[in-house]
Amino acid sequence: MEQFEYIRWYWRHIDGEMLVVLFYEVDLANERYATPMVEVFLDRSAEPVTELGFAFVTEAPAPPASEINRDPDFFAELISKEVFEDAFRNPVYSGSLSRPRI
Numbered sequence: 001m002e003q004f005e006y007i008r009w010y011w012r013h014i015d016g017e018m019l020v021v022l023f024y025e026v027d028l029a030n031e032r033y034a035t036p037m038v039e040v041f042l043d044r045s046a047e048p049v050t051e052l053g054f055a056f057v058t059e060a061p062a063p064p065a066s067e068i069n070r071d072p073d074f075f076a077e078l079i080s081k082e083v084f085e086d087a088f089r090n091p092v093y094s095g096s097l098s099r100p101r102i
Contacts, residue, residue: 003029006084007065009076010099020097023079023087024062032061038087046093075099 009022021040026032033056039047049057068076077100087093 003027004035004081005032006079006081007062007068007076008079008083008087009065009068009074010097012073012099021093021095023084024058025081025084026062027056030056032063034058034062036088038084040087040093040097042097044093044097046087046091048088 005026005028007022007024007026009024011020011022020042023038023040024034025036027035035056036048036050037057039049041047065076065078068074087095
């Protein structure tokens with residue numbers, strides 16, 4: 001079994017200061033807490049988050065994509081480690097800011 005799961009989580013926001021995409025590296029061996037994550041804003045700036053004074057960057061376990069997708073204001077999908085690492089390394093996000101049409 002893999003130790004990590006990678007999630008891209010789209011948020012529906014109008015305010016330019018709000019997050020529009022999150023990337024999580026979810027530690028499956030530690031109750032689904034995110035270790036690093038990336039916050040992407042409407043201006044495409046991407047900010048990696050690696051620690052908030054704890055071993056994890058989320059205050060609660062990250063829900064599975066299927067649970068996130070129950071809310072119409074969100075859309076989450078599993079992604080590869082490489083896609084996560086690309087978002088983590090780049091200060092400007094080049095992907096879509098809109099949730100995929102399904």
